[in-house]
Amino acid sequence: MNTVTPETILTESDIDELTRWRQDLHRHPDLSGDETATAERVVSMLKRCAPDSILTGLGGHGVAAVYEGQAPGPSVLLRCELDGLPIAELNAKLPHCSVIQGRGHLCGHDGHMAIIAAMARWLDRNRPTHGRVILLFQPAEEDGSGARAVIADPRFAELSPDYSFSLHNFPGLPMGAAVLSAGPMNCASRGMKVTLTGRTAHASQPENGNSPTPVLARLLTELPKLNQSDDAADPDFARVTVTHARLGKPAFGITPGRADLWFTLRTQKNSGMVDLVAKAEGSVEQLAQEAGLTHEISYHDVFDHCENNADATRILDTSLSQANIPRTKAELPMRGSEDFGRFGTRSKAAMFLLGSGEETASLHNPDFDFPDELIPLGAAVFANALKQLCYADTGTQTPS
Structure with a gap:
């Protein structure tokens, strides 16, 4: 099976456009339950990547892009978050500082969205041969209500993922290094x-x-x-x-x-x-x-607590190695909470941490900004996970 690396998954043009898109999201953060404008930006981006279908208004303002394989196989969900925080950003010198008073993308959800947007581009060029890939832009993670609302939406039953994967950037860890472990991940x-x-x-x-x-x-x-x-x-x-x-x-x-x-x-x-x-x-x-x-x-x-399923963790573990992502250690489970755990009640789920720098401001600090160099790294890991589940061994197209 051909593998995907951060150097090969995206073109320079892709990276430039995704970086600008991420920074535009950073300028215009929406709060939990009020992500209308962000969802519209997501839909506009996804339409350029030719999914088989786009679901909007999922569990509130959630958006899901679906890529269908030609043969039966597992449904695999890749999830990111739409919402920012009710915290005033103190990054006045940053060209893409928030323009909305009292709000900021200070947890990196803008960067997580850019990684899943990168996956939409990759899937447009590399259609799954079997199964189904679902790119979920989930609302209202910060208040814990979003995952529950998405799962309760009747349309989610039609998606019915067998596997769910996510990541979270994490300041304090070396840039681009990953943390992954089976078992409890978040309290x-x-x-x-x-x-x-x-x-x-x-x-x-x-x-x-x-x-x-x-x-x-x-x-x-x-x-x-x-x-x-x-x-x-x-x-x-x-x-x-x-x-x-x-x-x-x-x-x-x-x-x-x-x-x-x-x-x-x-x-x-x-x-x-x-x-x-x-x-x-x-x-x-x-x-x-x-x-x-x-x-x-x-x-x-x-x-709910977030726990990594053993099978899903093994898939991510292989994916990290294939993407040449170095490993580091962190104290797990994290005391901080994450509503991704709810997807683990419906599928084999796992998430990993991706270091955003040892000297980077902490999450929810007023001066935090997601490092754009993580976009191809996170995308490469997800692409390798999909290669294990939704692709025959037919190779991968190079970006064009």
């Missing part, structure tokens, strides 16, 4: 919002009210005591992080009657999350009842 997490309601009173007569202040103070110290282990590789890993607290109104004459607390719960796997949620809810309920307060709990930004 499960969810935002827990607690509302405590008592009764206001005049500040001179606090005994006439029921302030949630003491319970707020207790929860701020008690819930973090549920932490277990600092090592996400420990199956018992559990972490509660305080992210926001608000008490009453900003007034000197009123004792508060309401408090809002936000926590992030994090565990290695979904099973651990069930246990952590039960303990956290029990603490809230007990303290609220003891103080005569009512309470409400809601959950937001819910992410």
Whole structure:
């Protein structure tokens, strides 16, 4: 089987055009659930690459390009993300700095899209001989709702991937070096919002009210005591992080009657999350009842854990070697969450990390920018994975 390398997968013209396209995406970031303009840019690009079909509005603003092989075979999904972040970019000297105030592509999703766009060009020149290739531009990854919505879309059942692959660039790792391992890749997490309601009173007569202040103070110290282990590789890993607290109104004459607390719960796997949620809810309920307060709990930004399937990992492992991508090490699973894990419930799924530089700003930093030199590297890995699954041994066309 002929293999694909970063040097051969794209022409210089391809790289120039994809770089400009990526930088245009960087200038115009859309937030989770509001990716209309980005999706339109994606569709315009895909139409030039002659897929057999393009699905739009998938799970919101998702876009999928489908390339059909002539013979039966596996369906293989390659996934990237559409959304940026509600963070103001501080890269004023960057020619392609975000032009939308308060928004930035500061996680590299613009670069991930460019890699999958490169795959559309490659597939246009190298049609699969069997099976099906699906290029998915997924909405709303940053808040954890996108993968769930895509899978719930009735049209996704028609795609029904057997394998799903993705990547994420990762600052702190050597440029262009990869991390891949079977097993847990990203932790499960969810935002827990607690509302405590008592009764206001005049500040001179606090005994006439029921302030949630003491319970707020207790929860701020008690819930973090549920932490277990600092090592996400420990199956018992559990972490509660305080992210926001608000008490009453900003007034000197009123004792508060309401408090809002936000926590992030994090565990290695979904099973651990069930246990952590039960303990956290029990603490809230007990303290609220003891103080005569009512309470409400809601959950937001819910992410399942992400786990690499052994068979899918072996395919990526071979692909990395074929693309001459060096390996490096990182602590796995990552504490950070990734909603790609939901595709693992429907297919054999695996993702890998691709180093974006040891001196690069961290993900979600206001000065992060995706390094364009990763575009042909990521594309070459995906192309080799497809060669193993959707191609007879007929060789690969060179770019033209």
